[in-house]
Amino acid sequence: MIVAEQKSFDEISKMVESFDKVLILGCNECVTVCLAGGEKEVGVLATSLRLLRKQGDRPITTLEETVTRQCEWEYLDQIEKLAEEADCIISMACGVGVQYVAERFPDKWVIPALDTKCAGGSVKHGQWEERCGMCGECILHKTGGICPVARCSKRILNGPCGGSQNGKCEVKDVDCIWDQIYKRMMALGRMDQLLEIEPEKNWSKARDGGPRKLVREDVMIG
Amino acid sequence: MNEFQPKIVAFCCYFCAYSAADLAGSMRLQYPPTVRMIEQPCSGRIDIQLILQAFEDGADGVYVAGCLEGDCHFLKGNFRAKLRVGQAKKVLDDVGIGGERVEMYNLSGSMGPRFAEVAHEMHERIKNLGPSPLNKTAASAPLPAAAGSE
Amino acid sequence: MSENKSRLQTLFEQGEFVVTGEIGPPKGATGSGIREHAKHLKNCVDATNLTDNQTAIVRLSSIAAGLHVIQAGVEPIVQMTCRDRNRIAIQSDLLGAYSLGIKNLLCLSGDHQSFGNHPTAANVFDVDSIQLIRIVKRMKDEKVFACGEEIKSDEPRFFIGAVANPFADPFEVRVYRMEKKINAGAQFFQTQIIFDLERFDRWMELVRERGLHERAYIMAGVMPVKSAKVAAYMQKSVSGMIVPDEMVDRLKKAEDQKAEAVEICVEQIKQIMKIKGVKGVHIMAVGWEEIVPSIVEKVGLLPRPQIPGAALAAV
Known part of the structure; x- marks a missing residue:
């Protein structure tokens, strides 16, 4: 929501x-x-x-x-x-x-x-957190279902950066999401996938490409 | 000169404060007539809108009386009431009426004397604060019998 | 000169134990301070880092600082973060830097802007440090820009550096990420400041297990800590750094804390030199540059080797 x-x-x-x-x-x-x-x-x-x-x-x-x-x-x-x-x-x-x-x-x-x-959700009563960065090109299949675009303070795609300590981001009160990504990928036995370099992202699909617009003629009426 | 007699609305939980008021009555304990009680099924029935409405309708002070913490008949109603009273305090501060005009109390059905004490305490507090800013100009409008409770 | 390599790269290739320093550019439009610091470092380090708006505080540009350092006779290692520039600005700056005679580049993510003096600024992070490394490598090896377009002539040929933090968590992940940086094109590494040698030793073991020490030159970061007060502050307040209690105590007990600081640093470097796979030391003495010569001397690393025929490009 x-x-x-x-x-x-x-x-x-x-x-x-x-x-x-x-x-x-x-x-x-x-x-x-x-x-x-x-x-x-x-x-x-x-x-x-x-x-x-x-x-x-x-x-x-x-x-x-x-x-x-x-x-x-x-x-x-x-x-x-x-x-x-x-x-x-x-x-x-x-x-x-x-x-x-x-x-x-x-x-x-x-x-x-x-x-x-x-764009986020409620994690408990009275607390809401960001979950989606609306980048226009989902990469969650590469990161164990955890989004670094929305949840890493530096939206790093090959993380974690050097500021990660004890599962915490260098930015105050933020969890290091790459810590969580690594732990999840390890648990799922998919560490090899993280060794692959994620190339530069195509931000033109995000807001950087200008306001986004979707047109689907197949569902247009009249 | 007429001395200021505040209008105080007490939202009282049926299981504790309301019974405590009964007890206070049977014990012949005196408490100020400025306190008007409104029975609630649980202090958890209270929401911020109800408190604000009481002020809009002419109250100078409002308090919510619920069961002792841990003793709520509906388990968590009094904890919720406490949070909502906190929210109401913030809004009343924001709009310039003053958060100190609303308070949360906890007591049990057997605490008749405490009920009277709370009523005195709130009466004194509101008396010292003076009329609500909404009541300062015109002569206070009569308080509807059951403000906000449907 | 063979392929116009940097002094830093040449020394690594010759198997020398390399020493680098660090200079933080000023918050003003002058190069005089930088040149002054460079003079202290001249002849006792092989190259010096120039930080890029470190801790997100606006400072004189690292590339301009690099040029000042060249003019003072020291070889620069220019730092480039991903925080403030997108891939267009980064590549443009890289062309500019190389055209000025800057040959060593250190690629970093950059501290988050919330730490600095412009916490309300937008950040960029168009690319991350690994992608940046890859871009620089492709410019050199494939002669292409990040978009794939050919660089028709005069491609920048940087000696590519990266940073590694043996103290951040999770421990194993740091080695993985280092390997990823090597795969992306990193040729040398400077580590975060090391005080906890035991942990660094364990980390190097993992590095050697994966053979990474043979694929890139690893320099250990050290720092002379002026006083017990500073050490205690770093222990508490600087993230990604482990400062052992013994070090704080030792400084506290010392009569001359500054002399003790030098002593500690010298001991650390001597121990680091014994660790297999470490090819150099990076001395971060920002604000205390004048102490570097005596540290390097006490470790026994003076005089620095000369490269016949090599002269810094005077611009």
Whole structure:
């Protein structure tokens, strides 16, 4: 899933300073699961904004809605009326959702309430970790199912570097993923595979090649 | 001049604090009338939104009273409540109402005197803090009977 | 001169026990300090490393520093990390460096930028150190750029170095990775600073088991530690390094800690020289360059061998 984290309340409240009626829009997908922008967080943010603004001379009206997915037009079509009512929309989705909302409602000012962090998962309650670097060309079959592109601080493909010590990366609070790759490959009896030099990666398939776009004519309708 | 009488909402777990309140009553223990109790099936029912809503609806202070740690009827409800009270403190600080207006207490059903003591403690604390910033201007609106509980 | 080899490579091939030093370029736009340090090292080391923005702190470029060192009469080993440049910039810099008469190159990953003075910078890591080694080797042997395009003339022909850390974990993996670097094209190695000789000895055993000491020249890294305070700091705070307690104690008890530091370093080098497969020593005395001549002398490695007819390219 996409992992995101709410911006500080201070930052969000400053962004909506000049608005009197806002639509706070949650998303029922990834950001609900990572407790950043689901129905519950929409409620808390709405109440928080009201509590803050009630103390001044400019109270705020909040409209609350959470859609199935912000990254799909059909779900945004459903909130058209609600959007019309509001001066601005606070999107509590990932960066994709925010942009879909902005594109779907071109005359509305759209504010992001979250910082989108990574493609990852929850390893335990309250802890999420990056797992995929979205490099556009998966190499997990070469590294025992553990991704160095996303999980090595230097995205080294022939690791570990000299900074690895006791299974820890030289970067604070990071596990050395190459340590884990080696241990797993050893356990699976595939050390020989690691002795092969992984050549320079084709980063053009990653973001470095420019924004990526997928076209599949075989599934296009009309 | 009228002395400030705070409005305090106490979310009380049915298995402990609510019974403790009963006991306090049968023991004829006095505690401040500023505390309004709302019975909960478990302190784990509390979430941050419920606490915020109490403030929005006019409370000057809120506390959650759950079972002693390790004694929750639903095993972990009181631990969850504790975390959520912590979250609420942060939000209340963020919005300028003040995290010290909300607190978590743990007690058992047999602790009638402790229940009264907690009520006094919270009453004094909120009295010293003064009215919630939301209640400072207008005369406080009446508190709905069961704020937030559906 | 045969094939325009570096002094470093020539000495290795002649079977000499090689001595190298290290200079950290300054955080300012002047070469005077570098030349001053180089003067201290001249005639007592065979070449000197020039670090590349070490610990991710902005410093004068290692290539420019290499040129200053050449002008001071010392042969440079230019360090090149993968942190700050993509393969385009790396190859471009390599062409430039070689055109200035720099012949030795040390390829590293580079410390993560979070350690340095620009922790909010983007890092590059387009290629890793092993891929970098391979690129440099292919430029030399296959006369091609990384993309496969032919280098029509004047390909850079670096003597390719790499680093090895006998103290990082897991132990066995370090030897595997060293072998991978050799397979990629590394011709010589400088190790991380060695204080724990026993562990280094065990590591060299593994190296010899795989015959790696016959496929590349291995230099052991040493460092004269000025005081017990510095030693204690390194013990605690520098990752990838093992500083034994005995060394800290010995410095602490010494009346003249600096003299003791030299003594310890000399002893270490003498022991290292006895380990089979070690072909040289890399003395890292950054900030204390003036002590290097006396260490080299006490070990008995002076005078340094001269190569007839070899003169550094004066630019």
